[in-house]
Amino acid sequence: MSSCRSQKGLALISALLVVSLAGVLGAGRMFTLQVESQSSKALIGNARGRMLALGIEELAAEMLAADAAASASDHPGEDWAQKIGQSIPGSGQTTFQGRMEDMQGRFNVNNMITFQGAADMIAVDQFQRLLRILELDETLAYKALDWMDSDNLPQPLAGAEDEAYTRLDPPYQAPNRPLEDVSELLAVEGFNAAVWSALAPHVTALPVPGPPTPINLNTASEPVLLSLADDLDPALAQLWLEGQNNGGVSNLSEARRALPANMASRVAISSNWFQLRLAVNVDGARFFLTSLLDRGAGTVETRWRRQGIPAEAWLAPLAQQRAES
Ligand SMILES: [Ca+2]
Ligand SMILES: [Ca+2]
Structure with a gap:
């Protein structure tokens, strides 16, 4: 009798266990379906965002090609320099915004080394002036140079080669090559978040090899214009x-005469390098694209594309943490 009751009890427990397991599995399956549906929505949105961004990039390249055929100079009044942004009607919630920026309006940090990996002191001097104008430590130019030059010998005044980085936690080495992205500067000794936020709008890192990239007088910021020479008349920089906003400098030879001889070839009134930044939103799925467009060879080529939020957005807090530790 007692054994029979215990068997009945066991059967009841088993049945309850099966029912509750089925419930758990069912709930789990529903949860999985919901997650799958959310992720496929995000995946589809992301794929559509990418397609749209690539289409806009192609239109931007066409705009740059048309501009090269129509004008000999590049300035902020031209079509390529205008902000773009639109809601696409009849396509749910699809919006995009972005703009192209002339990268020759900025100082190309990679100008500081030659194709052979040696220092280009004219560019190093210019970077020092830029740092000084921005009220930053001008010896940071030497640390950036050491990061890129081919040797492992620290610049005598304030350099930083492997020995400065191998004692960090985690340790790393100076790559001894040009920057692949300008945000790489955040890994260089002394370039903390505060330095970065002051410097970032004025610098770029363009692919090498090639001769030093000249500054476009018609798109450069005031600090970049003032970095062209120690004794540049501030009134002339202001005039430029x-x-x-009124078409910019049209007589390049005359502008060059206002500069020291070794800087004359380092200015221009037109550009070959443009950066397109786009943010696309497709039904809540956001897609970010940064593309570097090169107009140097007569056609417009995309030299690189980077997806996601720009690297500096997540690198800057890391540099801040390092500075505080
Ligand atoms: Ca133009
Ligand atoms: Ca080095």
């Missing part, structure tokens, strides 16, 4: 700056 104000002229940018």
Whole structure:
């Protein structure tokens, strides 16, 4: 009798266990289906965002090609420089915004080394002036140079080669090559988040090899214009700056005469390098694209594309943490 009751009890427990397991499995399956549905929505949105961004990039390249055929200079009044942004009607919630920026309006940090990996002191001097104008430590130019030059010998005044980085936690080495992305500067000794936020709008890292990239007088910021020479008349820099909204400098030879001989070839009034930044939103799925467009060879080529939020957005807090530790 007692054994029979215990068997009945066991059967009841087993049945309850099966029912509750089925419930758990059912709930789990529903949860999985919901997650799968959310992820496929995000995946589809992301794929559509990418397609749209690549289409806009192609239109931007066409715009740059048309501009090269129509004008000999590049300035902020031209079509390529205008902000773009639109809601696409009849396509749910699809919006995009972005703009192209002339990268020759910025100082190309990679100008500081030659094709052979040696220092280009004219560019190093210019970077020092830029740092000084921005009220930053001008010896940071030497640390950036050491990061890129081919040797492992620290610049005598304030350099930083492997020995500065191998004692960090985690340790790393100076790559001794040009920057692949300008945000790489955040890994260089002394370039903390505060330095970065002051410097970032004025610097770029363009692919090498090639001769030093000249600064476009018609798109450069005031600090970049002032970095062209120690004794540049601030009134002339101001004149160039104000002229940018009225078609910019048209007589390059005359502008070059206002500069020291070794800087004359380092200015221009047109550009070959443009960066397109786009943010696309497809039904809540956001897609970010940064593309570097090169107009140097007569056609417009995409030299690189980076997806996701720009690297500096997540690198800057890391540099801040390192500075505080
Ligand atoms: Ca133009
Ligand atoms: Ca080095």
